[in-house]
Amino acid sequence: LREESQVISLIIRDSLEKKSEKIALVTPDRQLALRVRLELTRWGIVIDDSAGQALHQTDVGKYLRLTAMMLQPDVQSAVLLAALKHPFSQAGRRRSFFLRLTRDLEKRLLRQGFSANISLLVQVSKQIKNGNRLVLFLETLAQASEKLGHLLKERTVPLRTLVQAHCVFAEWLSCGHNQSAS
DSSP, X not given: OHHHHHHHHHHHHHHHHHSSOOOOOOOSOHHHHHHHHHHHHTTTOOOOOTTXXXXXXXXXXXXXXXXXXXXXXXXXXXXXXXXXXXXXXXXXXXXXXXXXXXXXXXXXXXXXXXXXXXXXXXXXXXXXTTOHXXXXXXXXXXXXXXXXXXXXXXXXXXXXXXXXXXXXXXXXXXXXXXXXXX
16 A cells, blocks of 8 residues: 555655646545545645544544534533633634633632533522622523533434524634624
8 A cells, every 4th residue: 555655645646746747546445545535745746645533533524523412411521621611612702802701610619629511500690799790601601502401312203403503503613703693
């Protein structure tokens, strides 16, 4: 496989140097395609791999995965924080303000060992001295995530319903200041 990818990449490089030809590598072998792409990058040749990137490896895919995982009943603090600190998250607020709220949540509750479950965090935050901003933040988050959170607890749910609810929540969480999710 290594030799084959080297030979193919040399042929592609030679063809590109002639500038009169266009070239495409068509193969069902993803390993070979990846190796050829790596070989070509050694010479500074960047190719368009039409197989693309796996959804879960893209920024949007990671974000969607985190927004679903953050609503699991037994969610870990690290997952909730990763979702809230993701560059897409701001829930209709200025990004800097949203991050201050997230840091406040982290310091005042999550580092104290409280569960990262949003509905439980709402209850605990009401007990905190001078925690009105945090309570409002968590209540808003709980309200926005309620439908998706409920669906994730169900044993069976139509895929279309689940995807729609997930998209609504992810869009809401990603809306910037002066934006609204449709």
